[in-house]
Amino acid sequence: MADEIRAEMVANVWKVVAAAGAEVAEGDTLVILESMKMEIPVLAESDGTVAQLAVNEGDVVQEGDLIAVIE
16 A cells, blocks of 8 residues: 655755655655755655655645655
């Protein structure tokens, strides 16, 4: 079953760490968001493969926006 990772707040995508097709473990950093001059890592919630990265560096995400899908 696919695990959708969604933004928890409005933020800028500061850095994309993972790539589509990459194997990740629970707790690995996928992207780093920036909000109010704070860096917020977005972590994989399960082991698997990054099936989709829905953001690029410089994007602005809103609360609930899709960031990545892990299968």
